[in-house]
Amino acid sequence: xxxxxxxxxxxxxxxxxxxxxxxxxxxxxxxxxxxxxxxxxxxxxxxxxxxxxxxxxxxxxxxxxxxxxxxxxxxxxxxxxxxxxxxxxxxxxxxxxxxxxxxxxxxxxxxxxxxxxxxxxxxxxxxxxxxxxxxxxxxxxxxxxxxxxxxxxxxxxxxxxxxxxxxxxxxxxxxxxxxxxxxxxxxxxxxxxxxxxxxxxxxxxxxxxxxxxxxxxxxxxxxxxxxxxxxxxxxxxxxxxxxxxxxxxxxxxxxxxxxxxxxxxxxxxxxxxxxxxxxxxxxxxxxxxxxxxxxxxxxxxxxxxxxxxxxxxxxxxxxxxxxxxxxxxxxxxxxxxxxxxxxxxxxxxxxxxxxxxxxxxx
Amino acid sequence: xxxxxxxxxxxxxxxxxxxxxxxxxxxxxxxxxxxxxxxxxxxxxxxxxxxxxxxxxxxxxxxxxxxxxxxxxxxxxxxxxxxxxxxxxxxxxxxxxxxxxxxxxxxxxxxxxxxxxxxxxxxxxxxxxxxxxxxxxxxxxxxxxxxxxxxxxxxxxxxxxxxxxxxxxxxxxxxxxxxxxxxxxxxxxxxxxxxxxxxxxxxxxxxxxxxxxxxxxxxxxxxxxxxxxxxxxxxxxxxxxxxxxxxxxxxxxxxxxxxxxxxxxxxxxxxxxxxxxxxxxxxxxxxxxxxxxxxxxxxxxxxxxxxxxxxxxxxxxxxxxxxxxxxxxxxxxxxxxxxxxxxxxxxxxxxxxxxxxxxxxxxxxxxxxxxxxxxxxxxxxxxxxxxxxxxxxxxxxxxxxxxxxxxxxxxxxxxxxxxxxxxxxxxxxxxxxxxxxxxxxxxxxxxxxx
Numbered sequence: 016x017x018x019x020x021x022x023x024x025x026x027x028x029x030x031x032x033x034x035x036x037x038x039x040x041x042x043x044x045x046x047x048x049x050x051x052x053x054x055x056x057x058x059x060x061x062x063x064x065x066x067x068x069x070x071x072x073x074x075x076x077x078x079x080x081x082x083x084x085x086x087x088x089x090x091x092x093x094x095x096x097x098x099x100x101x102x103x104x105x106x107x108x109x110x111x112x113x114x115x116x117x118x119x120x121x122x123x124x125x126x127x128x129x130x131x132x133x134x135x136x137x138x139x140x141x142x143x144x145x146x147x148x149x150x151x152x153x154x155x156x157x158x159x160x161x162x163x164x165x166x167x168x169x170x171x172x173x174x175x176x177x178x179x180x181x182x183x184x185x186x187x188x189x190x191x192x193x194x195x196x197x198x199x200x201x202x203x204x205x206x207x208x209x210x211x212x213x214x215x216x217x218x219x220x221x222x223x224x225x226x227x228x229x230x231x232x233x234x235x236x237x238x239x240x241x242x243x244x245x246x247x248x249x250x251x252x253x254x255x256x257x258x259x260x261x262x263x264x265x266x267x268x269x270x271x272x273x274x275x276x277x278x279x280x281x282x283x284x285x286x287x288x289x290x291x292x293x294x295x296x297x298x299x300x301x302x303x304x305x306x307x308x309x310x311x312x313x314x315x316x317x318x319x320x321x322x323x324x325x326x327x328x329x330x331x332x333x334x335x336x337x338x339x340x341x342x343x344x345x346x347x348x349x350x351x352x353x354x355x356x357x358x359x360x361x362x363x364x365x366x367x368x369x370x371x372x373x374x375x376x377x
Numbered sequence: 378x379x380x381x382x383x384x385x386x387x388x389x390x391x392x393x394x395x396x397x398x399x400x401x402x403x404x405x406x407x408x409x410x411x412x413x414x415x416x417x418x419x420x421x422x423x424x425x426x427x428x429x430x431x432x433x434x435x436x437x438x439x440x441x442x443x444x445x446x447x448x449x450x451x452x453x454x455x456x457x458x459x460x461x462x463x464x465x466x467x468x469x470x471x472x473x474x475x476x477x478x479x480x481x482x483x484x485x486x487x488x489x490x491x492x493x494x495x496x497x498x499x500x501x502x503x504x505x506x507x508x509x510x511x512x513x514x515x516x517x518x519x520x521x522x523x524x525x526x527x528x529x530x531x532x533x534x535x536x537x538x539x540x541x542x543x544x545x546x547x548x549x550x551x552x553x554x555x556x557x558x559x560x561x562x563x564x565x566x567x568x569x570x571x572x573x574x575x576x577x578x579x580x581x582x583x584x585x586x587x588x589x590x591x592x593x594x595x596x597x598x599x600x601x602x603x604x605x606x607x608x609x610x611x612x613x614x615x616x617x618x619x620x621x622x623x624x625x626x627x628x629x630x631x632x633x634x635x636x637x638x639x640x641x642x643x644x645x646x647x648x649x650x651x652x653x654x655x656x657x658x659x660x661x662x663x664x665x666x667x668x669x670x671x672x673x674x675x676x677x678x679x680x681x682x683x684x685x686x687x688x689x690x691x692x693x694x695x696x697x698x699x700x701x702x703x704x705x706x707x708x709x710x711x712x713x714x715x716x717x718x719x720x721x722x723x724x725x726x727x728x729x730x731x732x733x734x735x736x737x738x739x740x741x742x743x744x745x746x747x748x749x750x751x752x753x754x755x756x757x758x759x760x761x762x763x764x765x766x767x768x769x770x771x772x773x774x775x776x777x778x779x780x781x782x783x784x785x786x787x788x789x790x791x792x793x794x795x796x797x798x799x800x801x802x803x804x805x806x807x808x809x810x811x812x813x814x815x816x817x818x819x820x821x822x823x824x825x826x827x
Contacts, residue, residue, distance in 0.1 A: 021510045022494055025472065029488055121466035249485065255473075256480060258466040266427060266460075267533070268453030268481035313467035 032317045039324040046328050047103065051095050053335045058087050058095075066091045101228040101292060102331040102352075106299060108240045108289035110307075110326020113300030114319050115247055115282035118254035119275055120185050127286045127300030130192045130279065131169035134199030136290040137221060139165020141206040144216045158220070159232065159291040166287030169195060174279065182272055185261070223296035223353025224337070232292045239288035244323060247281045250274060254315035296353040299326055302364045309367055333359065378405040379440060379455065379536035381426070381569055386435035388418070388425050388593075395421045397593045398435070405536065405567035408560060410580035410601075412573075413590035414614050419573045420461065422590065423539045426571065427458045439537075453481035456537040457530035461545065463522070468513040471525045475501055478532030500531040503558055519546035527555060531562075538562075540572035544579070556583050577605055577631040578623075589613055605629045619687060634661060648672065648716035648740075650733045654680035655722035659783055660688055666790070671716060673709040674701050674733055700729040706736065713740050719747040720786065721777075725758035726765035734768040738775065747777040748786055 051063045062083045070092070112127035120129070128134075143161035173195045177187040203221070210217055253274050256264040265271045286300070307322040333355040340350055381403050388396035396418045403409055411419045424430040426437055428444055437444045444452060457478070465474065478500075479493040489497075501507040504524040509517060514525060523546045530538060538559065544552045560583050563570045574580040580587055581601045588598040591613045597604045610618045616633050623630035647663060649656045649672040656672060657680060663670055673693025675682040685692045693709040695701050701709075713719060719740040726734060741747045749772060759765040773779060780786045 021472070021507075022498070024511075025489075025494065026491075252480070252483075252485070255469070256477060258469065259474070259477060260460075260463055260465065262429065262460055263458075263463060265429060265449065266453060266456075266458040267477060268450035270449050308467065313469050314473065 035311070035317065036320055036324070039321060039328070043103070043324055043328050043331075046331050047099055050099050050102075050331050050335050051091055054090075054095060054338050056090060058090060062087050063091060097228055097230050097233055098225065098334065099331055101225045101233055102334045103327040104233060104237065104240055105225065105289045105293045105296065106303075106327040106330025107244065107323045108285045108326075109296065109299040109330070110303035111244050111247065111319065111323040112282040112286040112289075113302075113326075114304040114307075114315065114322045115254070115278050115285075116300070117304050118257055118315055119278050119282075120189060121258060121260070122185075122189065123305065124301075125189070126298075127282070127289075128196070128295075128297075129189065130283055131173045131195035131199060132166045132283055132286045133290065133295050134196045134203070135169025135172075136162040136166040136287065137203045137295065138199050138206070139163070139168075140220050140294070141203050141210075141217050144213050144220065145206060145210060159235070162294075163287050163291035166290055167283065169199060170279075170283040170287070183275060185275075219351065220294040222351040223294040223356075224349075224351035225293040225334075226337075226349055226352075228292060236288040236292055240285055243281045243285040243288070247278060247285075248319055250278055251315040251319050254278070254319070255313075258313065258315075294351075294353065296330070296356055298356045298360045299330060302360050303329060306364060306367060329360070330356065378567055379569055380404050380438075381537055381571075382436075382438040382441075383422075383426065384436045384438060386422075386425055386432040386437065388421050388430055389433045390421075394433075395593050396425065396432075399590075399593075399595055400435075401588065401595075401598070403569050403571070405569055406563060407586065408563045408570040408572070408584045410572055410574050410584035410587035411590065412575075412577065412580060412587055412604075412613075413596075417590045417613075418593040419590055420541055421593075423458070423541050423571065423573065427456065427539055428452055450481045453533060455535055456539065457533040457535035458539045459527055459530045459541065459543045461541045463526055465514050468515050470511050471506060471514055471517065471521075472497060472501070472510040474514050474525050475528045475532050478529040481533060496534065497528075497532055500528045503531065504528040505554065520548060520551050523547055524551065524555070535568070537569040537571070540570065542573050542575060544576075552579065559583070577610075577618075577633070578628075581605060581623075581629040581631070582626055601629045605631055617687075645669075645718060646671065646716050647718045647720055648713050649720050649722065650724070650737055651675070651681045651722040652679055652724040652730060652733070655724045656681045657684040659720070659722065659786075660684055660690060662783075662787065663790075664688055664690075666787075668790075671712050673712055674705050674730070674736075701732045706732045709733075709736050710739055713745065714743065716740075716745065718790075719745055721747065721749045721772075723750050723752040723758065725760060727760040731761055731764060731768070734765055734772070737777070738768060738772055741772060741775045741777050747772070748789070749773075749777050749779045750781075750783060750786055751779055752782050 048060075048063055048067070051067075052058045052060055065083050066088050109127045113125075116125040116127060116129050117123060119125075139161035140158050142165075143158040146157070173188065173191045174183065176195070177183055177191040179187070203217075207214060207217055253264075253269055256267050256269045257271070257274070259267065261271050261275075264274075289296075303326040304318070304322045307318055307325055311317055311321050330352070334352045336359065337350045337352040337355045340355070381401075383399055383401035386396055386399045387394065399418075399422060401409075411422060413419050421430060425432050426444070428449065431445055439447065439452065439455065469477075475497045476489050476493060479489060479496065483489070483493070498507060501510065504527055506521060506524050506528060509521060509525070514522060517525065523543070527543065540559070543555065543559075547555060556579065559570055559572075562568050572580075572584070574584075584601060586598070586600055587604045589596045589604055589609060596613050597609050605620060607618050607620045610616060610620070610631065610633070614633075618634060619632040621630050621632070622628070646669040649659065649663075649670060651659070651672060652675055660670060660672070660681070661684075670688075670690045671692070672681065672685050672690055674695050675685065675692050676695050676697055676699065678697045682692060682694065691712070693705055693712050695705050713736060719737060721734075721737045724730070724733070737747055737749070749769070755766050755769050778789070780789065
């Protein structure tokens with residue numbers, strides 16, 4: 016390839032990135048709209064468009080919604096939309112955190128739960144469920160608050176255990192995370208044994224799902240996730256430097272330890288916020304960054320936003336499946352979305368990996 | 378002009394002191410080699426200069442300001458590092474990796490500009506990797522990868538370049554190309570180059586000065602001829618080395634010899650009759666095996682003479698370029714009478730040294746076991762009109778042991794007397810079974826191979 020070609024391909028990159036992002040945002044919007052019609056009660060597309068249009072400020076007044084039954088409007092706005100928005104938020108959060116963890120750890124096995132966040136949340140949630148207290152703070156249930164606090168607690172525990180002086184060696188962090196994870200899940204195991212009648216609640220929480228989500232839950236975690244993702248994006252190029260190795264990143268002018276600290280705290284906050292409303296949804300944080308990297312390449316400036324959007328799309332689609340797959344057997348039966356992500360995500364991921372095996376090494 | 382001062386630096390890993398009171402002052406245009414055995418603290422020195430390991434005591438000054446008080450990014454604008462090993466996570470393209478060298482010059486949300494691209498292209502052309510620009514870094518060979526890393530360092534447009542064994546993965550052409558490039562930058566752009574080397578001769582060829590570190594302290598510093606002496610090399614690296622000037626490059630040239638093994642103390646002394654370099658390797662090998670050696674007659678200035686001097690082997694000498702006089706011949710015979718074995722190498726014979734053959738003959742006649750190495754047929758090294766050939770034939774008839782090369786000699790010397798006897802019989806038997814025609818056929822084939 017000639018010199019000019021290499022350069023022009025390179026400089027076209029920015030517009031190519033913008034194009035990809037616009038395309039993905041459109042795909043996300045379309046996914047959301049279509050998903051609003053999916054469920055045990057089918058809702059026609061025209062109703063969906065009308066109801067959404069009515070709720071857009073200024074424009075809404077001009078739209079005639081008399082054709083939509085109040086029942087359908089309630090299904091769209093109060094049942095499905097919060098659930099789908101939760102899917103968007105959680106999928107985005109888990110995928111974004113996955114990119115951050117894999118970038119900081121330079122390790123393809125790292126996922127959004129690597130610092131013991133999942134186990135911490137699980138312990139918190141289990142204790143809250145066992146306590147049986149219907150405590151509500153700012154309209155949030157105790158289970159959510161406890162899961163969030165448990166996640167943050169586990170993250171700080173792992174972080175401080177693996178600190179050597181002012182440095183946090185990545186390998187130690189990873190191993191500590193694994194150890195704490197096992198320990199905390201052992202605690203969850205004990206709690207399950209003594210749970211008695213509340214065992215199904217704990218098991219269901221652990222399987223991951225957000226079928227009973229309300230708008231207030233979403234608004235409670237929204238700031239953590241949105242602000243976390245935006246702040247983390249400031250560090251996209253620094254993640255590229257970290258991929259060169261910490262020593263090299265340091266020589267290229269990066270304040271390595273501080274960047275690592277900031278990114279790990281942000282990633283854990285994002286994850287904890289997501290986990291607090293959805294329980295443990297596996298595989299999104301591990302797989303989506305990989306999948307995106309296969310297609311987009313390793314540059315975090317584009318990898319991070321695309322992974323985030325693809326994570327959102329992926330989880331919304333998985334939740335659609337969770338809603339309808341079991342419907343033929345029993346109209347009220349639902350598979351937890353955490354099961355769906357693994358059930359359909361894993362084979363698809365393996366297919367991609369096989370297909371691109373030659374050119375992919377993480 | 379950029380200045381770098383290392384002022385009484387002491388570095389520790391935990392409580393272990395790895396650098397002790399190291400001071401160094403370099404300015405733009407200096408190419409300093411850092412030499413020292415493994416674990417002496419070379420890499421640690423580079424680490425402390427590159428802000429990776431804060432000194433326990435002392436300071437590192439970049440243009441007179443303490444480097445540890447500067448911001449990382451400001452140091453990165455002036456200083457680039459090529460590390461020993463790099464593992465790059467995820468598959469960035471070579472161009473991406475080189476462009477990361479522009480990081481210290483970019484703002485947080487800035488994308489790479491046309492200027493950054495021009496610089497990347499320039500350094501990639503210099504390191505000869507522009508054609509690899511779009512290849513994923515982890516699919517490149519070790520040498521190509523190393524050149525990408527060097528290009529990335531150059532893309533930082535540094536004033537100081539730290540190289541930690543930069544040539545590890547490179548073949549000889551790449552080594553020279555990269556060193557030529559670095560040297561050129563050093564001279565033209567007045568860069569400071571600090572490079573850790575393991576190869577004395579590469580260091581001697583490219584550096585203006587060098588420091589030798591031993592156990593965390595600077596053992597020697599200064600110009601290459603001053604620093605690279607066989608005494609220094611012996612005391613720092615514990616290896617014997619011959620230090621000369623290279624004929625072509627005129628830089629100091631070091632020939633390290635393999636480390637002295639503990640002597641097995643053979644109860645045997647050998648007298649070598651050699652010359653013109655035919656005995657040089659043998660001297661070292663036999664000494665290592667624990668034999669005590671003598672040699673003669675050798676002309677002063679002969680290669681073998683110089684080797685013998687270096688290895689401290691007693692020699693009967695003759696004046697340079699002079700025929701052997703009767704007096705020296707007698708002295709040589711005396712020396713031979715002290716030896717338990719005599720070895721005659723495939724030295725060429727002229728009228729000047731024919732007496733050495735007679736000395737060997739005398740040894741055989743006195744019953745001293747004598748080995749004759751016949752690596753080169755006597756016809757090709759007889760410049761006496763057949764006299765040497767005749768004497769050699771006489772040696773054979775009187776019972777001297779003929780071997781085809783050094784290795785055969787060594788295997789004969791190393792086995793016990795008993796085994797030596799068996800080997801001899803085996804060989805005789807083999808030779809008797811072979812017809813003369815077959816022997817000559819074999820030798821002609823060998824000649825062709827050579």
